[in-house]
Amino acid sequence: MLVYIAYPTSLTLQSANALQTYTTLRELRVRRPDTLALIPRWGREESRFEEVGAVHLPRPAIGKLSRLYKSTLLYYLEHTAFAFMTAALIAPRRHEVEAVYVRQVICAAWWAGVLGPRLGIPVIYEAHDLETRNPSRAREPWAEGLLHLIDRIALTRSSAVVSLTDDFRQLLATLGWRNLDDVFVVPDAYDEQIFAQGNRQEARQTLGLPAEAPIIAYAGMTFAHRWLDGLLAACAELRQQCPNLIVILAGGRDHEREALRKQAYDLGFGDGGQQQGEGICMLIPPRPQAEIVTYLQAADVLAIPDTVTDITASPLKLFEYLALGQPIVLPILPALQEIVPLHLSHTFARRDLAGLTSGLGDALARAPDMRRAMARRVIATEHTYGKRAERILAVVNRIKHNER
Numbered sequence: 001m002l003v004y005i006a007y008p009t010s011l012t013l014q015s016a017n018a019l020q021t022y023t024t025l026r027e028l029r030v031r032r033p034d035t036l037a038l039i040p041r042w043g044r045e046e047s048r049f050e051e052v053g054a055v056h057l058p059r060p061a062i063g064k065l066s067r068l069y070k071s072t073l074l075y076y077l078e079h080t081a082f083a084f085m086t087a088a089l090i091a092p093r094r095h096e097v098e099a100v101y102v103r104q105v106i107c108a109a110w111w112a113g114v115l116g117p118r119l120g121i122p123v124i125y126e127a128h129d130l131e132t133r134n135p136s137r138a139r140e141p142w143a144e145g146l147l148h149l150i151d152r153i154a155l156t157r158s159s160a161v162v163s164l165t166d167d168f169r170q171l172l173a174t175l176g177w178r179n180l181d182d183v184f185v186v187p188d189a190y191d192e193q194i195f196a197q198g199n200r201q202e203a204r205q206t207l208g209l210p211a212e213a214p215i216i217a218y219a220g221m222t223f224a225h226r227w228l229d230g231l232l233a234a235c236a237e238l239r240q241q242c243p244n245l246i247v248i249l250a251g252g253r254d255h256e257r258e259a260l261r262k263q264a265y266d267l268g269f270g271d272g273g274q275q276q277g278e279g280i281c282m283l284i285p286p287r288p289q290a291e292i293v294t295y296l297q298a299a300d301v302l303a304i305p306d307t308v309t310d311i312t313a314s315p316l317k318l319f320e321y322l323a324l325g326q327p328i329v330l331p332i333l334p335a336l337q338e339i340v341p342l343h344l345s346h347t348f349a350r351r352d353l354a355g356l357t358s359g360l361g362d363a364l365a366r367a368p369d370m371r372r373a374m375a376r377r378v379i380a381t382e383h384t385y386g387k388r389a390e391r392i393l394a395v396v397n398r399i400k401h402n403e404r
Contacts (some may be wrong), residue, residue: 006103007082025053101126125154163186166338187319261283304318310333
């Protein structure tokens, strides 16, 4: 039995980490129906994870106290409590467990440093970055040493580490924390049941968009740390050569869309109610992925203006964009180029507005290239969630073999 422990930030799949966890579990349980997924839930709140057979444990909602005292440390306590709750559930069946797979850093540190060794269970930690680099990390000055300790225990005492990128894998070796053979690269993925090549004109007709206007699109659950203001500023520059440019920004939280709406107005964009030729910025609230894909299929160019992380950058949208085949504009980051070769994308130096503007303009100006579009879709086929689940199970089998 494989035990999968996660702490998704949304039980209704309103965050990227929740989507990744849900779809990975869906494919794991297809291949290993005995996978036991442990997910916290507050009361009887709605949860999509029931669909993939997850077991919900009561969420020890200590973090809610941050409304009274704002500190990430309260969430660290909450995750600690949850780690011990999972151990209490697993302990009676520990001899049935092949490995515990954890993708939450505090739970991983407790399982790797204490719980796994005490119960005699191998622990695999899926690391998405160092906690010391987490934008939501504890900010108290005295907690800096604690953050390093959390990272060191989770990354050095686990039986194996799963990394989203080879760039992060190499960092762990450089730090002397892991041998390269103990770190397995398992990138993010896309849901092949939703994202596939579509007909651009049919998508535009469905959405009521002009057949000939150039369209640049971006989709993401949240806009924070993704430099959407830079993307909008670059698109404003492009209106000199593409006066009828349409920019589609899909997703984001209410206050993020409102801030971009004001910026778009100040830059002279209409909101869709103006006549063609004046430039439009469409801000689409969060929608199910099956609806968002139509907006992406309608676009000429798909953009990734920036990523939250650097050496662990493996955004879901990268794989979703690849599956659609359109030209992609993205920053020069080794982690991204591990997936997309330079000749199959339009790149720019990170946070370089002139470079982003140039990349977008070049992508719009080039004639459609069916060979490159096909090459992007071929890359995507290696990064379905089914392939991701198989890579995870290969790590489990490797660890099981090593533990004998």
